[in-house]
Amino acid sequence: MDVKDRASERSVDTASQIMLREAERQGIDTAWDRLEAQQPQCGFGELGLCCRNCNMGPCRIDPFGEGPDQGVCGATADIIVARNLLRMIAAGAAAHSDHGRDITHALLLTAEGKSGGYEIKDTAKLNALAAEYGIDTEGRNKEEVAGDLARAAYAEFGNQEGPIRFTRRAPSKRVELWRKLGIDPRGVDREIVEAMHRTHIGVDNDYVNLILHGLRTALSDGWGGSTIATELSDVLFGTPKPIKSMANLGVLSSDKVNIIIHGHEPTLSEMIVAAADDADLIALAKEKGANGINIAGICCTGTEVLMRHGTPIAGNFLQQELAIITGAVEAMVVDVQCIMPALPDLAGCFHTKIISTSPKAKFPGATHIEFHEDKAFDIAKEIVKAAVENYPARNAAKVKIPDEKMECMVGFSVEAIVNALGGSLDPLLDAIKSGAVKGVVGIVGCNNPKIQHDYAHLNLVKELIKNDVLVINTGCNAIACAKAGLLLPEAADQAGDGLKAVCRSLGIPPVLHMGSCVDISRILTACAAIANALGVDISDLPVAGAAPEWMSEKAVSIGTYVVASGIYTVLGAVPPVLGSANVTALLTEGAEDLIGAKFAVEVDPFKAAKLILDHIMAKREALGI
Amino acid sequence: MNHVIIGNSAAGVSAAETIRVIDRSSPITIISDELHTFYSKSLIPDFISGKASLEKTYLRTDTFYKEMDINTLFGEKVDKVYPGKNTLALSSGQEIEYGKLLVATGAGPRVSVDIDTGIENFFTARTIEDAQAVKEAALQARRATVIGAGLIGLKLAAALNSLGLEVTVLGKYEILLPRVMDSTAGEILREVFEGNGVNVLTGVKVSRVSSDGVRLSDGQYVASDMVVMAAGVKPNIDMLEGTEVEIGGGIVADSQMRTNLEDIYAAGDVVEDIDFLGGGRRFINPIWPKAVLQGRIAGSNMAGIKRNFPGSMMMNSVQFFDTPLISVGIVLHEGCDYHEEVIRYNKKEKVYKKLIFEKDRLKGAIFLGEIDKAGVITNLIREQRDIAPIKERLLSKSFGYGNILKVPVADRAWIV
């Protein structure tokens, strides 16, 4: 097949296409090639019908009814599919929540004066959260308050009886519903542990009961672990405010030391960004022949510093390998989540050093420089130094940096949006009521090589803003939009007249960047605030969620807590549940009666947009607006 | 060599095709007392029920005989064969010469009951004409009686039942399908028939058939508007009367399908076989696949390529209503003390499986309700393989050819 064609089939992003062609030229395999090599993928897995939960298995159910319809233990398709889904939710919730725990740990160390370089940046937020937790602030210094807050947040993980504090941001109707269904989460770790318990052989064998616990576990992530991660990050690193930066592989520099920070947690990236400003290291870089140090991000850890420091972002999930193929990356510094194990091998073809930092995430073939919060800055300097020292190894002949980069405006935390609206949500509510803005849709999630890179993200967003729907987004969708210029006020030109006018008058983009994937909690908070302001439940709002190119277990947890929070959610990739007609029906139909929202699956972004618009119009009608 | 074949059915056509493949030029003539081109007698019940149209029963295209360069004499009955002269006489008076002769005349219905003379509602079902007559009569009738609870009798009974008739089956033995089922399977089958509204009377003897019903020897009277007879067959061998051709229960042939006379061969239902599974039992084995195979063997030898018939064993497959059943080999072994059997019976699901062994050889099998993978078992019976290594697995849920790999198999070129 034509090399050029293949690249453009794989991604709509020009920079990525260029690098894919380069990969092809050099005979380097990427995720797309590995996906091809995996074809055909196992249908039992695709349908969620394979169970490995005990060693009488593995068992699989014949979806066509000719072979076995039960596992060795007697588990049916319903049980196996529901158990597998619950385990995915538990894994996703664990990932987000453990991230939240790490942030809490950093805050606690900082409060106790034991962290190596962090300080409490946002006292207003600290006080607001303290108030939410009922922590006394009067006459106490911020360290004392932060210490109490960190300990209170810590306790949420081990909380046995609930409630998790931040769940109470939700409208009381919603909380009441959760209680009634028995899915009001009691503690983050508890729900995850219980999910693992229930899915052990011979425990929970009722698919409805299993899925309900899935909702509870996911809620403990969304309103628990993820919200804690977001809120305490804001305290520690500052609540994001609109800021301009650049996005795409073109942000890599041809004459500076390029360090890519990739992964999820801000604790590391914050320090790397700080260390890169260190005069000694800059001098060292010059000494090595470089014109300075350039930090760029990939995935959420990149997003965290993008929205707080304007650090440029090099790309989203599927661009991690492409960044290395530019031949211009001295070091890719990684922490946790969504870091492809393929990286060290790939880096071996170039001079790039993969530097792993988390004791939880080691990569054979990578350089491991373990990161600890108590010596954060020193370790960050060591890492940056290693990158700088690697600069002379760069082979200029191998360097190919695409020109593509795009300006973007990021950092619309809930506080920043309220601020942009002039101090209250009212202007937005009015715009929604008047119909200038038809609704609000949160678009999130990963990239997935099964879907043309960024295609579904961009087209869904464009379709929605064209129809006067305000888009708020996070994670890899936000990065896709940044690269495509949709995160600029000028993008309002692509919006429908109503939304365009609102954006123009406020000077905001039609697509608001809310942060990393744990920051989907910001979307929950925003929806809760709007619902409370209108005196309705979240499920009454003209809002929806979408994950057009999702792939990770985290995304499964996200989708589930979004739906459990009352928000209709459209998935762009088919989840592994179709093996059970009952579970599928529960998720895509029955859930509506249960919790006022449901899932839909639509791979075509245009049709997905239509589904969402129909949903929004129906909700508007029900609200009488 | 001038090849003449009597019988335009499974055995005859199979032989003609085989000869033609080997020998492109010798003349071949097929003689049949029927007018139709080659059709499937086995489809007669489906034709009656309407499941198969007349066209569907035809097994070759219109141009088949022409393409194969086969002469046909249809609607001509062979009255007599003259082995001394290598000729035969047709009922039209014409005399035909043959180089090699194949007798593939099949078997006709055995009518072993007393029938009132001149009645018009008594039928047999061996030809498509018979079937057409049954079909027409069924349009007028409300009640039908089928004499014979063997395979064909039951097939016909089911067909008439499907046309909405009130059907009674009369069987001589206590169980249905006496030669292919055992008593348990026969009982399940009875339930199946009765459940579908067919009256089943077994262990009865017909004393007389009249125009308004059937009188049984115990005095019972089964009123009916039509009677169909399907109780056994007898080989069509009249044309060999007075010749030297050795006749037993049917024509006796060697493993090359040759009779005791040099130029005369026989194949299909007309032949008396020896059951290679047991004790030299001689029997008529009136089944389609055997007729096709014997026709092929006969044809090959007639054309000069020596081939042997591997031997005959009973087998049959059919579906009655929703219940499929397969019976292979020797399934009744009362009185044979060296046999052992394994049975799986699920009463609720109406699934019954039985295997009959003689030491480490399989001798027979019954599958009722569930028949998947039966062919693997059939082949183990046919090849009389030593099944010791897999004996316990033969009726397991996952049994299949995969299990056989342990048993030596000659031709496995397709396994790397």
Added chain:
Amino acid sequence: MKEIFIDIGRCVGCKSCELACRVEHSRSKNLFAALSESPLPRRRVFVEYGDGKKVPLQCRHCCEAPCVDACISGAMKWDSETNLVVHDREICVGCWMCVMVCPFGVIGREKDSRVAIKCDRCYERDEPACVEACPTGALLFTTLEETEKLRRGRLVKAL
């Protein structure tokens, strides 16, 4: 002439071939959509288990095939152009004579419509769906000569 060969040691028993076969013989040709078709598409390849080995098996397209001999309706036929044993579901009456005689046990049944089901070697495709689906190369679509080469190559290696 290409045929489907089976490299037995390589089968891991994942049944990908069975699923691919059903998808190929579905109306939608899509796994997810095929699940809601009626009748459900039936498999024509069977992953069997015996003697510690997993064996993916489909119609061997025998010459002088027993199923063709046994078929009372003419539905099962030898196609001399493609060298395949073909089955015409329009003609089939569901008497299961073929099921009774297939020595490999690879003729299935579509119970509701009462017709036999068997491998058509995906005659419309360049490579049969089961072969394409096999992740380990346990199913090969190649010629006897090539297979012999492979087999001999292995024997030599084993020496």
